[in-house]
């Protein structure tokens with residue numbers, strides 16, 4: 001095959017057959033952040049034939065210290081668009097499938113069905129349980145990566161008869177129990193290390209090379225440069241998942257109802273809308289949409305009395321993250337509220353109505 005892949009083809013345990021297997025394989029990467037980007041860059045460079053990209057987030061300035069595929073000019077752009085552009089330039093032979101949405105219960109089975117392997121490069125528990133359950137139902141392996149402080153975890157779940165994510169962590173923690181990157185912080189280089197290990201497991205799985213991390217959790221301690229492997233077994237009951245809805249609370253899932261900034265702009269051009277801006281008063285002062293009411297996230301306990309709760313209420317922030325959190329917070333107490341997140345937030349709106 002290609003001279004391009006000569007250096008890996010010449011490896012004794014790899015050879016032209018493994019290269020062909022890569023070219024025929026279809027890998028879905030869920031999450032185009034710190035983990036997902038190194039996974040994609042290496043799989044793309046090494047010649048994986050079809051890569052699925054899935055995310056509906058936009059690039060923020062504070063992503064750049066670890067999401068090294070993006071540059072300063074990408075801030076405010078959708079990650080899907082920015083990542084696709086760069087990956088296409090990196091390897092014009094790859095087939096890219098773009099999924100311009102978050103993975104949620106309603107789309108998980110349809111999306112995952114068309115791939116051989118799923119890489120979980122997300123940052124939240126509901127999505128991990130969702131990926132696990134969908135992969136068990138569809139009998140697909142998935143490559144897990146997670147970060148916690150200076151530590152990173154990697155494993156391969158649901159590989160043949162091997163254990164699933166639920167065999168290691170049977171129950172999903174509640175949303176309040178778990179911190180995320182916004183609160184915890186992450187050292188720029190760590191997702192690079194863990195993401196490349198995920199890419200390595202993906203390649204091993206595709207080619208059959210070496211020993212896959214099935215039934216083993218690899219723990220990397222970045223401060224001590226130490227790798228530890230912890231073994232765990234299959235619990236047969238976790239291999240018998242029938243439907244997604246039985247296994248996690250979709251309200252807890254990171255993904256809430258959302259609308260693209262473009263669609264939101266056309267709605268606000270046509271009708272009167274209700275809009276809450278959950279940024280700080282300083283950010284609001286700097287620039288806001290004229291119909292917006294400012295209720296900063298930390299002051300948002302409930303909706304003001306004059307809000308017409310029978311109508312759709314849009315929530316906006318700078319990038320779409322705090323507004324998502326605000327919606328989740330409000331939905332806990334008022335599950336019937338019709339709330340919708342403006343994806344990409346003010347960063348995106350600025351490009352539509354400068």
Ligand SMILES: Nc1ncnc2c1ncn2[C@@H]1O[C@H](COP(=O)(O)OP(=O)(O)OP(=O)(O)O)[C@@H](O)[C@H]1O
Pocket residue numbers: 030031032033034035054055056057062063079101102103104121122123124127180181182254255321
């Ligand atoms: N259900 C999902 N479907 C698709 N992508 C998801 C899903 N859940 C999370 N993600 C994406 O996974 C990525 C995780 O990236 P990362 O952990 O580096 O953090 P981030 O969300 O980009 O940034 P920060 O936490 O600093 O605000 C994000 O781009 C996020 O949008």
